[in-house]
Amino acid sequence: MSLHTEALEGGFASPVLGAQATFRALMDAMARPGTTRTAGSNAAPPHPLGVAQGAVALTLADHDTPVWLSPALANATTKGWIGFHTGAEIVSSSAHARFAFLAAGEPIPDFHGFAAGSQDYPDRSATLVIELPALTGGPTFVARGPGIKDSTQITLQGTPADFLRRWAANRAFSPLGLDIVFTAGSELMALPRSTDLQALGG
Amino acid sequence: MSTPETDLATYNFAYLDEQTKRMIRRAILKAIAIPGYQVPFASREMPMPYGWGTGGVQVTAAVIGPDDTLKVIDQGADDTTNAVSIRAFFQKVANVAVTTKTREATVIQTRHRIPEEKLTEGQVLVYQVPIPEPLRFLEPRETETRKMHALEEYGLMHVKLYEDIARNGHIATTYAYPVKVEGRYVMDPSPIPKFDNPKMHMSEALQLFGAGREKRIYAIPPHTKVVSLDFEDHPFEVQKFAKPCALCGAHGVYLDEVILDDKGGRMFVCSDTDFCEERREAGHVGELGVANKEAAE
Ligand SMILES: [Zn+2]
Numbered sequence: 345m346s347l348h349t350e351a352l353e354g355g356f357a358s359p360v361l362g363a364q365a366t367f368r369a370l371m372d373a374m375a376r377p378g379t380t381r382t383a384g385s386n387a388a389p390p391h392p393l394g395v396a397q398g399a400v401a402l403t404l405a406d407h408d409t410p411v412w413l414s415p416a417l418a419n420a421t422t423k424g425w426i427g428f429h430t431g432a433e434i435v436s437s438s439a440h441a442r443f444a445f446l447a448a449g450e451p452i453p454d455f456h457g458f459a460a461g462s463q464d465y466p467d468r469s470a471t472l473v474i475e476l477p478a479l480t481g482g483p484t485f486v487a488r489g490p491g492i493k494d495s496t497q498i499t500l501q502g503t504p505a506d507f508l509r510r511w512a513a514n515r516a517f518s519p520l521g522l523d524i525v526f527t528a529g530s531e532l533m534a535l536p537r538s539t540d541l542q543a544l545g546g
Numbered sequence: 547m548s549t550p551e552t553d554l555a556t557y558n559f560a561y562l563d564e565q566t567k568r569m570i571r572r573a574i575l576k577a578i579a580i581p582g583y584q585v586p587f588a589s590r591e592m593p594m595p596y597g598w599g600t601g602g603v604q605v606t607a608a609v610i611g612p613d614d615t616l617k618v619i620d621q622g623a624d625d626t627t628n629a630v631s632i633r634a635f636f637q638k639v640a641n642v643a644v645t646t647k648t649r650e651a652t653v654i655q656t657r658h659r660i661p662e663e664k665l666t667e668g669q670v671l672v673y674q675v676p677i678p679e680p681l682r683f684l685e686p687r688e689t690e691t692r693k694m695h696a697l698e699e700y701g702l703m704h705v706k707l708y709e710d711i712a713r714n715g716h717i718a719t720t721y722a723y724p725v726k727v728e729g730r731y732v733m734d735p736s737p738i739p740k741f742d743n744p745k746m747h748m749s750e751a752l753q754l755f756g757a758g759r760e761k762r763i764y765a766i767p768p769h770t771k772v773v774s775l776d777f778e779d780h781p782f783e784v785q786k787f788a789k790p791c792a793l794c795g796a797h798g799v800y801l802d803e804v805i806l807d808d809k810g811g812r813m814f815v816c817s818d819t820d821f822c823e824e825r826r827e828a829g830h831v832g833e834l835g836v837a838n839k840e841a842a843e
Binding site for chain 2: 374376403442463465467471491523
């Protein structure tokens, strides 16, 4: 497949219903942190963008939302695909992005490089969409906060060793801060800024 | 609704165009991430007047899908003109299943009430909100109320409620009674009776609020703390009713007064019509109710 045709293909088979289903998965995931949803089963974004990750882009990004791509994603194919299907501008400055997409295995840049919103408008913050090898099988974190009855355990695989410390710093900034959607293939899990994460037994 | 057929002839699924849906969906996600905070959005004209709940309609339109079952209530009833029109609108533009049964619904759009039946996981309650800013009557300037929320300056709100107490001996606010969400943002719960406020606390359902004219969306995720503002010496209390529902005999539910004749005859009945009907079908009878024959047999 040529670079050009790859960028034109792989959108939702039905854009309207595909976006609705993906949004609903995202909304439920954001409302219930720690739960896993399936999204984008009929989207086929170009590798290494994940299926759910690509579906999130198709569902939420457009010309009002600058998009930042991690080094592994900042290639002509991915840029072309997101540009063609969403109309979003790809920006090189992470601070200007409303959405940031990161490939599996890449280092997660300093959160401070992304918009955290302002005191008056904490909603004007970036959402990071981070592909992981899997949403389970990693170290156990205990999650508490809105959307979680008592507490729940999550075992994201492939988060950096200092993730808990960095997430605590993001949460200390609340109500400002980043929100994260973790994806792995066709699955996604959301981590809104309101979620408190602790090491198991910590 | 006065919408001519031709206007709807070329509608997209759920009426809104995809760009508008994306904008509303992004606002909903941020609203969920910041419980109780009002996210601005670019409200669209809807084929109905503002007073009909265009904010709620836009939220529902951005959320709803072909697998949903929609219930619409107005003052607790499914059969008012407003509720019937909005339900018919979504049947037409989204071809969704509709119901009057609270437990069958996946999306419930509401004006003025929260259903009596406990909402469950997987349900979304969408409120139609006329005035989303709880501080508006204290401070008309949006820039100032934004600042007050940012700095958690909610002292004026307490002063207002306390003036109520000084004047009336109790807090006179009975509708749109302000709440604090997750210990942070003070929020207007829309004009529901304060009787319904406790139902918002730690609800299993996701609660979304849409204000069309003022262009705000806000949210309460499930399992989130929602506390009605009060004072140590004047704790928050819900309305109490002297008698149970005259038709179904239910206690501990919100009742509406119904005038029976021009000689002062009146009765108090469930405002939640689905709840009342289901109880009567199950054989419950209030003092003015008629025994359901099938149930009695
Ligand atoms: Zn009743």
